[in-house]
Amino acid sequence: MAQCLPAENLTVIVNVGDDFDHLGLRICPDLDTVCYTLAGLANPVTGWGLADETWAVFERLKTLGGPTWFHLGDRDLATHLERTSRLRAGQNLSQITHSFCQAWGVKLTVLPATDDFTPTWVYTDIGTLPFQEYFVRCQCEPRVTGFRFEGVECSHPAPGVLESLLSADLIVICPSNPWVSIDPILAIPGIRDALYPYPLPPVGRGEQEKGIRKRAVLAVSPIIGGKTVKGPAAKMYAEFGIQPSALAVARHYGALLSGFVLDVIDAPLAEAVQAMGVPTLTTNSLMPTPDERRRLAQEVLDFGRQLLVNDDLQEEKVEYRPH
Amino acid sequence: MAQCLPAENLTVIVNVGDDFDHLGLRICPDLDTVCYTLAGLANPVTGWGLADETWAVFERLKTLGGPTWFHLGDRDLATHLERTSRLRAGQNLSQITHSFCQAWGVKLTVLPATDDFTPTWVYTDIGTLPFQEYFVRCQCEPRVTGFRFEGVECSHPAPGVLESLLSADLIVICPSNPWVSIDPILAIPGIRDALYPYPLPPVGRGEQEKGIRKRAVLAVSPIIGGKTVKGPAAKMYAEFGIQPSALAVARHYGALLSGFVLDVIDAPLAEAVQAMGVPTLTTNSLMPTPDERRRLAQEVLDFGRQLLVNDDLQEEKVEYRPH
Numbered sequence: 103m104a105q106c107l108p109a110e111n112l113t114v115i116v117n118v119g120d121d122f123d124h125l126g127l128r129i130c131p132d133l134d135t136v137c138y139t140l141a142g143l144a145n146p147v148t149g150w151g152l153a154d155e156t157w158a159v160f161e162r163l164k165t166l167g168g169p170t171w172f173h174l175g176d177r178d179l180a181t182h183l184e185r186t187s188r189l190r191a192g193q194n195l196s197q198i199t200h201s202f203c204q205a206w207g208v209k210l211t212v213l214p215a216t217d218d219f220t221p222t223w224v225y226t227d228i229g230t231l232p233f234q235e236y237f238v239r240c241q242c243e244p245r246v247t248g249f250r251f252e253g254v255e256c257s258h259p260a261p262g263v264l265e266s267l268l269s270a271d272l273i274v275i276c277p278s279n280p281w282v283s284i285d286p287i288l289a290i291p292g293i294r295d296a297l298y299p300y301p302l303p304p305v306g307r308g309e310q311e312k313g314i315r316k317r318a319v320l321a322v323s324p325i326i327g328g329k330t331v332k333g334p335a336a337k338m339y340a341e342f343g344i345q346p347s348a349l350a351v352a353r354h355y356g357a358l359l360s361g362f363v364l365d366v367i368d369a370p371l372a373e374a375v376q377a378m379g380v381p382t383l384t385t386n387s388l389m390p391t392p393d394e395r396r397r398l399a400q401e402v403l404d405f406g407r408q409l410l411v412n413d414d415l416q417e418e419k420v421e422y423r424p425h
Numbered sequence: 426m427a428q429c430l431p432a433e434n435l436t437v438i439v440n441v442g443d444d445f446d447h448l449g450l451r452i453c454p455d456l457d458t459v460c461y462t463l464a465g466l467a468n469p470v471t472g473w474g475l476a477d478e479t480w481a482v483f484e485r486l487k488t489l490g491g492p493t494w495f496h497l498g499d500r501d502l503a504t505h506l507e508r509t510s511r512l513r514a515g516q517n518l519s520q521i522t523h524s525f526c527q528a529w530g531v532k533l534t535v536l537p538a539t540d541d542f543t544p545t546w547v548y549t550d551i552g553t554l555p556f557q558e559y560f561v562r563c564q565c566e567p568r569v570t571g572f573r574f575e576g577v578e579c580s581h582p583a584p585g586v587l588e589s590l591l592s593a594d595l596i597v598i599c600p601s602n603p604w605v606s607i608d609p610i611l612a613i614p615g616i617r618d619a620l621y622p623y624p625l626p627p628v629g630r631g632e633q634e635k636g637i638r639k640r641a642v643l644a645v646s647p648i649i650g651g652k653t654v655k656g657p658a659a660k661m662y663a664e665f666g667i668q669p670s671a672l673a674v675a676r677h678y679g680a681l682l683s684g685f686v687l688d689v690i691d692a693p694l695a696e697a698v699q700a701m702g703v704p705t706l707t708t709n710s711l712m713p714t715p716d717e718r719r720r721l722a723q724e725v726l727d728f729g730r731q732l733l734v735n736d737d738l739q740e741e742k743v744e745y746r747p748h
Binding site: 125126127156158159160161162163164166167168169176177179181183184186190200202205381416 | 447449450479482483484485486488489490491492499500502504506509510513524525528543549573
C-alpha cells in the first residue's frame, strides 16, 4: 500500500493486543514489525526484528540465566528501551510511535489502535497464556478455546484512529489473523462502529446527497486454500470447529464488509461470499516479493474504487461482480 | 585483597547509593564495577563497564533520540535488564548479586550494603542532582554543598552485612570517596555501630577475656598529596572548606579507625593521624597494576594483623608505630 499511495493518503492502524512486558520492557511486536517494514529496516528472513541485527545483549543474558524464549536483538532492544522509558515519562504509545517513525524515515501515518494496554490472553487446553507465551514460547501448539483482550472494554482508540477511519474512502483489513490481530482492534470501543460502510446508518439516497461520505471496507483473506501463509489463524478456526477458509474469514467480518478479496485457489468460495451481499475480488493474494505486494495492493485499491463508483450508480451493490 | 585471601575469608560490602534508574533499568555502577573487576571482566581503560564491549543498542538509541549521557554497552545492558527483571519479580539485590557472581565465577562474597534503594542526591550550586547526573552528566563540575541518601534512615543492611562485619578480624575501608561511596554505607542504620572496634563498648581486659572478639578497622586514604587518583573526593573536601588531605580522611572516619594507611607522599601527616590515637601505615598507596594492588593489599593485611597482635600485648595502642 505504501508503494501505491502517497504517504499523506495512507494511515496504518496496527494491533497492539500482542504487546507485552518482557524484562521490564514494553514490547510491541506487531507495531514494530509494521514500522520496521515500512522503514525498510525489517529482517526479511525472520519476519520480525531488524535486518543486520547483532545479539550481544541476548547472548550475555543467557549467561545470567535470563529468559531465552523471546529473542531480542541489540538494535531492536534500543526500540524497546526507549519506548519503555518514554512511556514511564508519560508519553503515550502513539506519540512515541510517531517520533520513532520520524527517526526511521517512515512518512506515512502509523497509529497503534489504542494507547491503552490491552494485552491478549489465549485460553488453551494447558491454561490461559499471555499471547506471546502462546505464540512464541509455545509456538501456537496448545489447543485454543478462546481469547480475552484484557481491559479493552475501557480502552479508547488512539488519537487519530477514529478520525482516519471516518474520513477514509477505503479501509482495508489486511490479510492478518482475524482472531488475534484484527479482533483486538475491532474490540476497542468505537472502532467497529466507525468501520461500518456509513458513519451514520444508511437512510437512503437523500441523506447521502446531504453529504454523508461513502467508503468501502475491504478485507483480504489471510486464509488461502484452507491454510495460512504463516501464523495460527487456520489452526484456530479448526480448533473452534470452523472449517478454515476464506469464506470463514468473510463470515468473521460479516456486516463490516463492502468487499472481500480472496485467492484464485479459493475461487469456488466467491459465490458464497457474494451471497452474503459482499462483492468479491478473486486474485493471486500471495505476495512473497515487494513487486507482488505492490501488485496486490494496487488491485485492492482498484477494487475499492470500483465499489465506490459502483455504489454511486446503483442502490444494490450485492450483485456487483468484479473482474 | 582477592589476590591475597582465600575467597571464604573475604567479604566485599559495596556502596549502592549511586544506584539509579535509567531507561527503566536499575543500574548499580559501583556494584557492577566491583563484580566485573573481581570476575576479570572489567574494562581496564574506562574503569567502568565490561571489556570487549559492543555498542549496538547505544548507537541505535541515539538515532531514536534516547539519552546519551550515560553510556551503556551491550553486554553491560544484559546485567541491568536481568537485574531489573528479577527485582520486579521480587528478588532482592543481594540475591541477584549472588546469582550473578556465580554466573561470573566470582567465588568470594559480594554484598550490596543494603537491598533497599537509597539513592544519593547531591546538593549543588545548580540544584539538587541525582548522583549519576552529578557524576556522569555534569562530570562533577557543580559546586557541592551537601548530600542526601534518600530513605537511608529506613533502610536495612543487606543479609550478611552485619554478620560479616561483626565476625570479621579485619575491616578495611577501601580508598574510595568518603562522601559518596563510604558514607552511604555508614549511614545505613546498624552499620556504623557494627564497625566500632568492639561489638560492645570496651569495658576492659576482663570483658575481652570473656570472649569479646577484637578486630581492626583500617581505612586507606583515597587522597594522595591532596589529590584523588580519580573522582571528586578532593574537590568535595575543598568545596566544604576542608583542606583535602589524608588527614582530612582520617578525621572523616574518626573514632571508627583502629589504623590508617596513607601514602609516602603524605608521611608528614602521619604524626597528626597518630595524635588522634590512630596508628598509621605509610606506604606507596598508588596501585595502577594488579601486582601493585596485591602488594598494597598484603601490606594492609599485615598492618591489620600487627594491630591485633599489638592489641593483645598492650592496653594503649596509640603509640603503635608501623614499619
